[in-house]
Amino acid sequence: MFKLIKKVLKTGNQTVAYPASPLYVDPNFRGKPVYDPHQCIACGACANACPSNALTMATDSENGTIRWSFFLGRCIFCARCEEVCPTTAIRLSQEFELAVWRKEDLYERADFSICHCRECGKPYAPQKEIDYAMALLQQSGNLSESQAETRRAQFETCPSCKQQQNLTHSRRIDVGRYLNREAQ
Numbered sequence: 001m002f003k004l005i006k007k008v009l010k011t012g013n014q015t016v017a018y019p020a021s022p023l024y025v026d027p028n029f030r031g032k033p034v035y036d037p038h039q040c041i042a043c044g045a046c047a048n049a050c051p052s053n054a055l056t057m058a059t060d061s062e063n064g065t066i067r068w069s070f071f072l073g074r075c076i077f078c079a080r081c082e083e084v085c086p087t088t089a090i091r092l093s094q095e096f097e098l099a100v101w102r103k104e105d106l107y108e109r110a111d112f113s114i115c116h117c118r119e120c121g122k123p124y125a126p127q128k129e130i131d132y133a134m135a136l137l138q139q140s141g142n143l144s145e146s147q148a149e150t151r152r153a154q155f156e157t158c159p160s161c162k163q164q165q166n167l168t169h170s171r172r173i174d175v176g177r178y179l180n181r182e183a184q
């Protein structure tokens, strides 16, 4: 018995006082993903990268919105979303106390307006994403402020309509020109 007491005194306290006192969390700990809708451009990169489908994007054509959704119950804290987000809108925090009373509290959502193609009117891309791309081009000096406004229509046209606009009508293709050149 005396030996045991001696051993205990020598070893000291090996437990922590949590939850009576805060628990030390390593700076590299991957806890609850924290999302900032103001930073988000609704690009969907995080939803594409999320291996467990905790992050999803859904288009609501009727309301003209795109919804970003996060379900914490599916998250495996892999941090792929943080890695791929171009605007640091989602980051893993050190929060580990994740219990909630209602399942609904595990969900987080944000709605963004959709840009409709100027030609065909179909939902094309999140308006915020287009504005962000234009702002980046302006910032890098590849697009002046005056050009930005004149080229907005081009940015707000879907790829298939752009393709149609760039096609040369068959009546305007002069095949004979090439045939004559061959004959010479």
Ligand code: SF4
Binding pocket: 033, 049, 050, 051, 052, 053, 054, 055, 074, 075, 076, 077, 078, 079, 080, 081, 082
């Ligand atoms: S941490 Fe991983 S599982 Fe969780 S939301 Fe991000 S990508 Fe998905």
Ligand code: SF4
Binding pocket: 039, 040, 041, 042, 043, 044, 045, 046, 047, 068, 084, 085, 086, 087, 088, 089, 090
């Ligand atoms: S990757 Fe970032 S900016 Fe893109 S939808 Fe996800 S949180 Fe938003």
